[in-house]
Amino acid sequence: MKKRTANIFWGLMLVAAGIYALAQSLGYEVPQDPVLWTYVFAGISLISFILYFVEGWRNWGALFPGCIFAALALLLGMAARGVESPAMAAPLFIGIAIPFILGYVLDRKQNWWALIPAGVMAFLTLVLFAVDNVPGEWIGSGLFFILAVIFFLVYLGRHATWSIIVAYVMFVLGFMPLLGMTTRPELGGVIFLLAIGLPFLYVYLRYPERWWAIIPAGILLTLVIITAFVLLPGVPDSDSFNRIGNSLFFLGTAATFAIVWLRHHRQWGLWLMILFVLLAILNYFFPIAEGYWPVFVIAGGFYLLYKAWKPKEKTE
DSSP: OHHHHHHHHHHHHHHHHHHHHHHHHTTOOOOOOHHHHHHHHHHHHHHHHHHHHHHOTTOGGGHHHHHHHHHHHHHHHHHHTTOOOGGGGHHHHHHHHHHHHHHHHHOTTTTGGGHHHHHHHHHHHHHHHHTTTSOHHHHHHHHHHHHHHHHHHHHHHHOOHHHHHHHHHHHHHTHHHHHTTSSOTTHHHHHHHHHHHHHHHHHHHHOTTOGGGHHHHHHHHHHHHHHHHHTSTTOOOSHHHHHHHHHHHHHHHHHHHHHHHHHHOOHHHHHHHHHHHHHHHHHHHOGGGGGGHHHHHHHHHHHHHHHHHSOOOOOO
16 A cells, blocks of 8 residues: 555656656746745655655665655755855755665665765765865865775675775775875876785785785885886986886896795796896896897797696606
8 A cells, every 4th residue: 555655646746747848848838936846846855755754764765756856955945045056966966875875774784785876976975065175186086085985884794805905996096196286296106006016915924825926916016116216316217227127127026936936836936037037137238139028938938838738757
């Protein structure tokens, strides 16, 4: 009976809206006074809230019409009073967010996803209040920080590893627009590489059985050191220095594979270490061969294929 009443009400609303739109398209004069529509939307919102509580307050999806029409009534009321500000649209985003928040509160495990649209609506609300007074970089950072909080809350509710990774990445990206406002925006690259490399290093140190994590950690941290060194004041920009930077990268990568070989007894780590040491030497002393380093990589690949396909000697 409750559902039937709601269907009758919304059916009549749809018919009335259709008739109004049709009359307007045919050229008939229809009421467009914002004060009138403020009361109309307020009345629809009131009836929607009554239907929502009659059906049961746990049916959070039925809360959308009441919140949205209430927001529209408030928006039209401000327009009728001559208010002109981007913040006028904020009640609409808040009205959309409220049902999602309630859905999450009622069942955090099942409705964890509701945090995402709720967070986006919260961000849009803040943008409307800040757009006239806050630089765009702050707004961009705010988006990433809000998304970081959202996915962190998802992690607290579901303990899903992917959500904490996304939260961490969003948190790091939140600093990028702010660094663009500084005198050294290029430092953003160093911070970003460091932020990506540290989780791999943590995994390697915390879980020694996951030895593979040292490879991305070593390569990324090597790039951090080289990039930071390049950005130091007074560093010359010359071919000689570029050769030094490239050689340092190869040596850092070689050191990474040396750890794989010495600590984790992976024989292929030895060969990759030798390969990158050779690349470092060739890159520094014979820059003419700089463009031919892929040849060594290809050669290493063929060697590994040879080792894989080479028939094993039978032992008696």
